[in-house]
Amino acid sequence: xxxxxxxxxxxxxxxxxxxxxxxxxxxxxxxxxxxxxxxxxxxxxxxxxxxxxxxxxxxxxxxxxxxxxxxxxxxxxxxxxxxxxxxxxxxxxxxxxxxxxxxxxxxxxxxxxxxxxxxxxxxxxxxxxxxxxxxxxxxxxxxxxxxxxxxxxxxxxxxxxxxxxxxxxxxxxxxxxxxxxxxxxxxxxxxxxxxxxxxxxxxxxxxxxxxxxxxxxxxxxxxxxxxxxxxxxxxxxxxxxxxxxxxxxxxx
Amino acid sequence: xxxxxxxxxxxxxxxxxxxxxxxxxxxxxxxxxxxxxxxxxxxxxxxxxxxxxxxxxxxxxxxxxxxxxxxxxxxxxxxxxxxxxxxxxxxxxxxxxxxxxxxxxxxxxxxxxxxxxxxxxxxxxxxxxxxxxxxxxxxxxxxxxxxxxxxxxxxxxxxxxxxxxxxxxxxxxxxxxxxxxxxxxxxxxxxxxxxxxxxxxxxxxxxxxxxxxxxxxxxxxx
Amino acid sequence: xxxxxxxxxxxxxxxxxxxxxxxxxxxxxxxxxxxxxxxxxxxxxxxxxxxxxxxxxxxxxxxxxxxxxxxxxxxxxxxxxxxxxxxxxxxxxxxxxxxxxxxxxxxxxxxxxxxxxxxxxxxxxxxxxxxxxxxxxxxxxxxxxxxxxxxxxxxxxxxxxxxxxxxxxxxxxxxxxxxxxxxxxxxxxxxxxxxxxxxxxxxxxxxxxxxxxxxxxxxxxxxxxxxxxxxxxxxxxxxxxxxxxxxxxxxxxxxxxxxxxxxxxxxxxxxxxxxxxxxxxxxxxxxxxxxxxxxxxxxxxxxxxxxxxxxxx
Numbered sequence: 001x002x003x004x005x006x007x008x009x010x011x012x013x014x015x016x017x018x019x020x021x022x023x024x025x026x027x028x029x030x031x032x033x034x035x036x037x038x039x040x041x042x043x044x045x046x047x048x049x050x051x052x053x054x055x056x057x058x059x060x061x062x063x064x065x066x067x068x069x070x071x072x073x074x075x076x077x078x079x080x081x082x083x084x085x086x087x088x089x090x091x092x093x094x095x096x097x098x099x100x101x102x103x104x105x106x107x108x109x110x111x112x113x114x115x116x117x118x119x120x121x122x123x124x125x126x127x128x129x130x131x132x133x134x135x136x137x138x139x140x141x142x143x144x145x146x147x148x149x150x151x152x153x154x155x156x157x158x159x160x161x162x163x164x165x166x167x168x169x170x171x172x173x174x175x176x177x178x179x180x181x182x183x184x185x186x187x188x189x190x191x192x193x194x195x196x197x198x199x200x201x202x203x204x205x206x207x208x209x210x211x212x213x214x215x216x217x218x219x220x221x222x223x224x225x226x227x228x229x230x231x232x233x234x235x236x237x238x239x240x241x242x243x244x245x246x247x248x249x250x251x252x
Numbered sequence: 253x254x255x256x257x258x259x260x261x262x263x264x265x266x267x268x269x270x271x272x273x274x275x276x277x278x279x280x281x282x283x284x285x286x287x288x289x290x291x292x293x294x295x296x297x298x299x300x301x302x303x304x305x306x307x308x309x310x311x312x313x314x315x316x317x318x319x320x321x322x323x324x325x326x327x328x329x330x331x332x333x334x335x336x337x338x339x340x341x342x343x344x345x346x347x348x349x350x351x352x353x354x355x356x357x358x359x360x361x362x363x364x365x366x367x368x369x370x371x372x373x374x375x376x377x378x379x380x381x382x383x384x385x386x387x388x389x390x391x392x393x394x395x396x397x398x399x400x401x402x403x404x405x406x407x408x409x410x411x412x413x414x415x416x417x418x419x420x421x422x423x424x425x426x427x428x429x430x431x432x433x434x435x436x437x438x439x440x441x442x443x444x445x446x447x448x449x450x451x452x453x454x455x456x457x458x459x460x461x462x463x464x465x466x467x468x469x470x471x472x473x474x
Numbered sequence: 475x476x477x478x479x480x481x482x483x484x485x486x487x488x489x490x491x492x493x494x495x496x497x498x499x500x501x502x503x504x505x506x507x508x509x510x511x512x513x514x515x516x517x518x519x520x521x522x523x524x525x526x527x528x529x530x531x532x533x534x535x536x537x538x539x540x541x542x543x544x545x546x547x548x549x550x551x552x553x554x555x556x557x558x559x560x561x562x563x564x565x566x567x568x569x570x571x572x573x574x575x576x577x578x579x580x581x582x583x584x585x586x587x588x589x590x591x592x593x594x595x596x597x598x599x600x601x602x603x604x605x606x607x608x609x610x611x612x613x614x615x616x617x618x619x620x621x622x623x624x625x626x627x628x629x630x631x632x633x634x635x636x637x638x639x640x641x642x643x644x645x646x647x648x649x650x651x652x653x654x655x656x657x658x659x660x661x662x663x664x665x666x667x668x669x670x671x672x673x674x675x676x677x678x679x680x681x682x683x684x685x686x687x688x689x690x691x692x693x694x695x696x697x698x699x700x701x702x703x704x705x706x707x708x709x710x711x712x713x714x715x716x717x718x719x720x721x722x723x724x725x726x727x728x729x730x731x732x733x734x735x736x737x738x739x740x741x742x743x744x745x746x747x748x749x750x751x752x753x754x755x756x757x758x759x760x761x762x763x764x765x766x767x768x769x770x771x772x773x774x775x776x777x778x779x780x781x782x783x784x785x786x787x
Contacts, residue, residue, distance in 0.1 A: 056676055058602075084679030094670040098692050108678040111688050158674070165678060208325055235327050237464030247327040249256045 002199030003069040003168045004029040005050060010064035012045055012054060019045045021223045023064070027216075032191055032200040034214035034231065036207055038246065041220040043203045047171050050201065051086040052079040068169065084112070087162030091174040093154035095146030095161075101137050104146035104157060108165035123164050131160035132190055152183025159190065170194065172202040176209065188213050207247055211235050219243045259324045263333065266316055270337055270344070273309050274388045277344045278381060280306065280351030281447060285377040287358045288440065291366055299355040306348040313341045332464060336457035340391065343450040343457075347384065350443045350450075357436045357443075367430060369437050370423060371416040373444070379409055380444045383451035390455060396462040402455035403467075409448035416441040540764060544757035552758055557724055557740075563751060567759050569726050571766075573641070573735035577720055578710055580645025580730070585652030585709075586702050590691075592653065593660025593698070598686050609657075617654035624651055625715035633719060641727070641734035644720030648712060652705040659701025663694040699778045703771050710767050713738040737763050 005027040012020035020042045027033050035043040048054040049062050052073065066073050073082045095104050103110065105124045114120065124141070128134040133156040137149070146157060155175060162170060172191075176184035191200055191213050204210050210217050211231055218228040219240075227234065227243045238244045245251055280299055287295035317338050320326065326334055383405050390399035420434045420441075456468050551566045558565030592609055600606030628647035633639055667690050675685040691698070716722070721733040722743060737759055744756035 051677065053673065053677060056673070080679050080681050082679075083677055088677035090670060090673065090677075092670060094668070094674040096671055096674065096689060096693070098695075107675070108680070111675065111678065111680045111684055161674075161678070207327070236331060238328055244328050248330050249259075249327075251255060 001168065001197065002030040002195075004199065005169065005201075006065075006067040007050075008065040008067075010046070010049060010062065010066060012042075012049055012062040013060065014045075014057065015059040019223055020049070020062070023225050025218060025225060025228050027199060027201060029199050030196055031216060032195045032202060032214040034210035034217045035201065035203045035220060036205075036210050036217060036246075037220035038251065039205075042223040043218075043220045044173055046220065047173055047201060047203050050169070050171055051083050051088055053083070053088065055079060084108075084165055085167055086169045086171060087165065087167035089155070089158050089162055089170070089172045089175045092178050093151060093158050095149075095154050095157055097145060097147040099146055100142045101144055101146050101149070101157060102141040105160045105164050108161060112165075124160075127160040127164040128157075130163050130190075130194065131156045132186060133157055133160055150183075152179050152186065155179060155183065155187065156190070159187070163194075167198065169199045169201065172200065174203055174205060177205060184209070207235070219246060221246070256324075259320070259326075259330075262316070262320055262324070263330070266313065266320065266334070266337055269309065269313050269316065270340060271388070271392065273306065273313060273341065273344045274384070276302070276306050276309065277347040277351070278384060280348050281354075281377065281381055281384075284351040284354035284358065285374055287355055288361075288373055291358065291362055293359060293362055296355040296359045299351055303348060303352050306345060310341055310345040314338060317341075329461070329464075332461045336461040339457045340454050343453045347447050347450050350447050353443050354440050357440045361433055361436045364432050367433060369433065370419040371437055371441060372412075373437065373440055376409065376412050376416070376441060376444045379405070379412065380447040380451065383409065383448050384454065387451045387454040387458060390458045391461075394458075394462050396459045399455040399458040399462075403452055406448050406452045409445055413441050413445035537764065540757065540761040544754075544759075544761035547754045547758035548761070552755075552762075556726060557755070560749065565755070567735075567737065567740055567755060567762070569723065570735040570737045570740040570759065571762065573720070573723065573727065574710070574737040574763075574766075576728070576730075577641055577644045577648065577716070577734060577736055578706065580641060581648035581652060581709060582702075582706060584645060585649035585705065586656060588649070589653045589656025589702075589705070590660050590698065592657040593664065594686060594691070596657065596661040597664035598682075598690060610661075613654040613657045616650065617658075620714075621651065621712050622714035622717070625718045628715065629718035636731070638731070639719060639721035639733040640731040641720055642730045644716045644734065644736065645730075647715035647719050648709040651709050651712065651715065652702075655705040655708065656698075656701050659704065660694070660698050663697030663701065664690055666697070667693045696778060699774060703774055707767050707771060710770075711738055711763060713742050737766075 007023055007025050007027070010020055010023040011018070023046060035046065037043050045054065050066060050073075054060050054062055062074070068082070068085065071077055096107060099107060102124055105127055106120050109120060109123060125134060125138075128137065133153060136153060137144070137157075146154070149157060155178075159170075159175070176187045179187070188209065191202065194200060200214075202210070202213060204213075214231050216228065217231045217234045219226045219234065219238075219242075221242055227238060227240045229239070234243065235247060238247065280302055283295055283299050283302075287293070287299065317334050320334055321331075324330075383402050386405070387399055387402045390396070390402065417438060420438045424431050424434045453468075459465060459467050549566075551564055552568070553566060553571065554568050555564070555566035556569045557567065592613070596606050596609060600609070624647050628643050628650070632643040632646060636643070671689055671693065672685055675689045676682070680688070716736050716739045720736050720739065722739045723733045723735040727734045741756045741759045741763065744752040744759065747753070
């Protein structure tokens, strides 16, 4: 089951650049929330603050409170613990090239010391089914390398890999931007099926995708969150003129 | 720097066509009332002959709106604009239909004696037309307040229509031989009251477009 | 027909009736240009092939010559017996072969871990830090130190302390020579690992150290192994560092803190000696040394290649 995320006064810096300015929002559990905005507005940075991946860059830092359920992810837990509860899917599929499909999907468990073969088998099958990839790869699990699949399949495998560790939150940073329309459509269907079990946050450049997939949408601009509301309100009657200018494309 | 130039040009064209449609519908009403005043059957024929052009324009506007929805993925205010254009388009076409109905009634009345009736059709017509014009002005200016004021005018039209009903029905009771003229006049008054309703719809659509507020069906049932 | 298609793009009725071959559309100048391009292309291709031959030829020449000079001396005795006393016929270099293997094993066991660890530090942990720059600088300097100086250094540090020559000191000298190559190669190979897969592992909640081992090193391992092989091949033939450390031994020796025979060392001793018999053995030894290096490099390649899956690069 998913968990809600509360963000209060989140600020982030890359070196001396103030990339996120006083972000406050509430991401509801078991829903899909989309974050839209022009390039460089901070939405990817924001999402990376939710699983502390922001910190992997030595010149990055963040202040503020991010609570996942009752846990303050910066104060009450280590980055590694948080990242086991929050899965992440990146813009370009990034399978481990030296590992088979099976090993890729199981890597979250195996690399954390988990060895029980029966449970690993069951987890791999369950995750690949959840990612709608099982039928296509079930005969080649251990024979084919993760990097030998097509782009859309690789991305679904990365989703399966993220799901295998049974996270509560799934962060997706433009998951379909490198994919063709058919693969994109499959991934959107996937999100639709998954959101009842996980809390999904999806960053996207594609507004129509946000509209198709998410119940709530937040609009970011220049490091600030301008408007956050239900998706249908944002796209039919936004409150802020800047939001309207962006979504109608009159961003001159 | 303007963006979405093609889209903006298409939206402007949609607006122009709708205004052309409005002009044609209003002209039809004017002609039908002129035919009533003068009982000139050639004017009735003119109204009938002008009807197909209105229908054709309605189809064109609908097609253009549909294309824009499919091709340009309009959002927020653009989406509301196109949706209200589609609705206003339908209402204007029906205003044209009402003009035809009035002209039909006038032609019917031509078979009977021309008597003075206790109902001021031209005044009712000018009020309804004024409503339509004001609603469309609201559309041109994207002025929701102007459109809002149209909603209040509908009450007056309804009252006039009710008064006409009362007056004409008592005249029928008094002088049954005048029944055909009275009934036709009643129907004409009713048609003009419907024109007022269509004007109200147009005003509501303008408010929806400009404010994003759906104010339909909020006024009391007359 | 010198119709220039640029100036007169629409062929006349007369032209349209003719058979259209490409030549009809080219001016003389265009044809001359393409002729020249063709010639230049072939010339450069030829030069490239010639360069390849020039590079490979010395290796082939050396091998052929060694086989010619040394193959006749290879017999069972060569591989099983220790050297015969001066003047006697027969004997072999068995102890040198085994000794080399022992010293190289020692050197590898010390040099490879240190080199890889330093490479890992430089690539994964030390980016931008001053210590990393110092390590890189040190590695480059070490790389340039003449091998005899390396031998002297090991001599002063170990042999003089222990008051005797030993296989161990030889191993240390060779290990120090292996480290810079392995460090630099490891660092460069780790740098080719795309950052995206490191992020994938970190995003799964894998701690950094585990990410380095199971993802970065694993992905870069073909390149790292190549680097280790390069270092191994280089030190396998080094003689100078062993002069004052392993020192050489006429007899069997398996103890690490005693002098030990080594193939390059023994070849050197035999080669500068006045005895024909020993010269013969030296040629054979040189051939064996080169073959040993080539075989071990090939074996490592095969073994490292076995784990590769279908479709992985």
